[in-house]
Amino acid sequence: xxxxxxxxxxxxxxxxxxxxxxxxxxxxxxxxxxxxxxxxxxxxxxxxxxxxxxxxxxxxxxxxxxxxxxxxxxxxxxxxxxxxxxxxxxxxxxxxxxxxxxxxxxxxxxxxxxxxxxxxxxxxxxxxxxxxxxxxxxxxxxxxxxxxxxxxxxxxxxxxxxxxxxxxxxxxxxxxxxxxxxxxxxxxxxxxxxxxxxxxxxxxxxxxxxxxxxxxxxxxxxxxxxxxxxxxxxxxxxxxxxxxxxxxxxxxxxxxxxxxxxxxxxxxxxxxxxxxxxxxxxxxxxxxxxxxxxxxxxxxxxxxxxxxxxxxxxxxxxxxxxxxxxxxxxxxxxx
Ligand code: AQP
Numbered sequence: 398x399x400x401x402x403x404x405x406x407x408x409x410x411x412x413x414x415x416x417x418x419x420x421x422x423x424x425x426x427x428x429x430x431x432x433x434x435x436x437x438x439x440x441x442x443x444x445x446x447x448x449x450x451x452x453x454x455x456x457x458x459x460x461x462x463x464x465x466x467x468x469x470x471x472x473x474x475x476x477x478x479x480x481x482x483x484x485x486x487x488x489x490x491x492x493x494x495x496x497x498x499x500x501x502x503x504x505x506x507x508x509x510x511x512x513x514x515x516x517x518x519x520x521x522x523x524x525x526x527x528x529x530x531x532x533x534x535x536x537x538x539x540x541x542x543x544x545x546x547x548x549x550x551x552x553x554x555x556x557x558x559x560x561x562x563x564x565x566x567x568x569x570x571x572x573x574x575x576x577x578x579x580x581x582x583x584x585x586x587x588x589x590x591x592x593x594x595x596x597x598x599x600x601x602x603x604x605x606x607x608x609x610x611x612x613x614x615x616x617x618x619x620x621x622x623x624x625x626x627x628x629x630x631x632x633x634x635x636x637x638x639x640x641x642x643x644x645x646x647x648x649x650x651x652x653x654x655x656x657x658x659x660x661x662x663x664x665x666x667x668x669x670x671x672x673x674x675x676x677x678x679x680x681x682x683x684x685x686x687x688x689x690x691x692x693x694x695x696x697x698x699x700x701x702x703x704x705x706x707x708x709x710x711x712x713x714x715x716x717x718x719x720x721x722x723x724x725x726x727x728x729x730x731x732x
Pocket of ligand 1: 408409410411412413416417418419420421422423424544545546547548549582583584585586594595596597598599
C-alpha cells in the first residue's frame with residue numbers, strides 16, 4: 398500500500414454563495430479529519446457548469462469558496478485545498494468511468510430529476526453524468542471516507558458501485574469509499590418551504606441563510622422562517638419548519654433536541670427564532686471576519702490554489718497510470 402494515511406475527499410460547488418446547509422452538512426465536519434487523514438478538499442467548478450453560470454461570477458465564487466474553506470478552519474498546510482479544473486485527472490477519469498456507468502443508473506438519480514425539472518431549458522449531458530464525475534473525484538485519490546450531507550448519499554452509493562464494478566472486471570484498482578454523513582444537521586431544509594432542501598442556488602433569498610449574510614439579515618431571515626399555526630417548540634407531525642429550526646439551533650449550540658424542547662417550553666416561536674438567529678450569527682461572525690481578511694489577499698489565495706493543484710495532480714498520477722493500463726490504453730508517449 399502506498400498510502401501512509403487513510404484518505405478523505407470532499408468538494409463543494411461554487412454555484413452560489415454557500416449556505417448554512419453546506420456549512421453544517423459538510424464543511425464544518427472537514428476539519429476534524431485534518432490531523433489523522435490525508436485530506437483533499439476541492440472546489441468543484443466543473444460540476445458547477447452543469448447549470449449555466451455567469452463566467453465572472455463563477456471565477457469570483459471559486460476564490461470565495463476556497464477562502465471559506467480556510468475561514469472555516471482548514472489549514473492549507475494540513476489539507477490539500479484545490480480547484481477541480483486545475484487537475485486534469487478528474488475529467489480524464491470521469492470520461493473513463495462514464496464507460497462503466499449505466500444509463501439506467503444515472504437516470505435513477507434524484508438530483509438529476511430535480512435539477513432537470515428546475516433547468517428544463519438546459520438538460521445537458523453533463524447534468525446527467527454529474528455523478529460519474531463525482532465518482533472520479535473520489536476514486537482518483539483512493540479515498541476511504543467522504544464527508545457529505547445526506548443529499549449526496551445516492552451519488553456516493555453509485556460511486557461505490559462503479560468502483561466495485563471496475564474492480565470486478567480488472568482486479569483491485571480503487572478503494573471502495575465510505576460516506577461520513579453527520580448524525581445531526583445532515584439535511585438542512587429551506588426556511589420558506591421546510592420540506593425542500595436548503596440550496597445555495599435557490600432564487601428565494603428568504604429560503605436560505607448564507608455563511609456570509611450579515612447578522613441583521615440572518616436574524617431577519619430566521620424571524621420570517623415558515624413554521625406552523627401552533628406555538629410549541631417541539632418535534633412532531635406537521636412541524637417540519639420548527640424541527641428544521643431546532644436542528645439548526647442544535648448544530649450551532651451543541652444542545653440536544655430534548656434540551657431545546659425544555660428550554661423553549663411555553664415561550665412561543667418569537668423567542669425561539671430570535672435565539673436560533675443569534676446562535677447562528679455568533680458562530681458565523683468570526684468566519685466572516687477571517688473570510689474578509691483572506692479575500693483581500695488574492696495573491697495568497699492563488700498561491701494556495703497553485704500548491705494544492707500541484708500536490709493533488711501529483712497524487713493522481715499513480716491511479717491514472719494504473720487505470721489507463723487496465724483499460725488497455727497504450728503507454729503515454731513523452732512529448
Ligand atoms: N441543505 C443541506 N443540508 C446539509 N448538507 C447540505 N449540502 C448541500 N446542501 C445541504 C452539502 O454541502 C456539500 C456541498 O454541496 P454541493 O455544492 O456539492 O452541491 P449540492 O448538494 O447540490 O448543494 P446545494 O447548496 O444544493 O447547491 P446547488 O444549489 O448549486 O445545487 C455536499 O456535501 C452536500 O451534501
